Amino acid sequence: MLYTRELDTTILFYVETLGFTLAERNDDWGWASLYKDEVAMMLAVPNEHTVFEKAMFTGSFYFNTDDVEALWNQLKDKVKICYPIETFEWEMREFAIYDNNGYILQFGQNMESR
Template sequence: MAKFQPIRPMMWTNELKETIAFYVNILGFTCGEYNEEWGWASLYKDNAEIMLAKPNEHTPFDKPTFTGSFYINVDNVEEIWEQLKDKCSLCYEIETFEWGMREFAVYDNNGYLLQFGQEVTI
């Protein structure tokens, strides 16, 4: 049976350079590839990977929309909270939830919702 690999979301943005800067300068990602002609970039940090792209002419695009969030599991959510809480637009502050996750959420420069969580024992 075919094996699934880790998901690498493709996030559309009209502000490609600004979005690369947000993920690199604020979240600590590395830009592995950038192609201005294609309007595309690939970013990574540890085991997390994302791709950024300018929308193409085949798909209508007004502004970023996504009906969910990008959830990133981390091994030290407190450390990441301290690094990001004053640098990002907050959705909700760090909290421990009854389902056993300590997490918080921020918005990137496009308005995409990014959640960071760590499993905890309740």
């Protein structure tokens, strides 16, 4: 569950920029669910019981992909980059971006299995 104060903008980012599909949305709850391939996620506007000032997550969300180069080329000019594509010593070729809320999204491909 990712919290956001901008549900519409966040849905648009994940659908239009990353290719997710909106599965369900409930404006009364301030909630939506999205999916892409085997990834499912939920978005929610914080309610009165949730302490939330801005996107706060002490890690990143990591997505494995079969073609990290193609994804990098598709996204690099459309998003805010955290770090550009590179191959790390542990044989992962990856890059990271920020979503519209500031959450870090990493995308990687294992180069050993190629």
